[in-house]
Amino acid sequence: DAKTTQPPSMDCAEGRAANLPCNHSTISGNEYVYWYRQIHSQGPQYIIHGLKNNETNEMASLIITEDRKSSTLILPHATLRDTAVYYCIVRVGRNQGGKLIFGQGTELSVKP
């Protein structure tokens, strides 16, 4: 069963912030939200993850709503190299070993 819903594609102007939304309305209390990206069918690359609080690292920021039913990944200053498919994943629960189950993702195109 799909646990996350993302728009299939988005465009962003170079230098602007890219805001990628994700709905996960059936998320459980102990499940984390993860974001990965995949460039040109290379191996996916980890970006960030969070549980309840907003998170920030050198790549991106993750904003999770208070009810945890949705989140937004923010790339503050998108570059052409950020063009990729971005996957929002709800990490399957601890009892199932934390498997990563990928959905369709959002294809982000950063344009000059």
Added chain:
Amino acid sequence: EADIYQTPRYLVIGTGKKITLECSQTMGHDKMYWYQQDPGMELHLIHYSYGVNSTEKGDLSSESTVSRIRTEHFPLTLESARPSHTSQYLCASSESTAIAEAFFGQGTRLTVV
């Protein structure tokens, strides 16, 4: 930089051949995974392992088999390759904790002719 390696990167092979795709990691990770991805499509988990001598089937049924005799090594084998096996195969590993991030290899692009 992730230390997980897949060989070969590209493989073209005839129908009926036996093939083994190699995956090795030097991070001492207990968990390892194999995903299959067709062009333009999502990744599907086909096998995973929580440690030596532990292997499980993933969410997508696959005719391939895996083994985990050593922590660092998680090879995938197809006994008799068919054109329907043409795809990209991605290997990943992570630490034991349920929330640990996974590191992916560069993938093996398999074409069966």
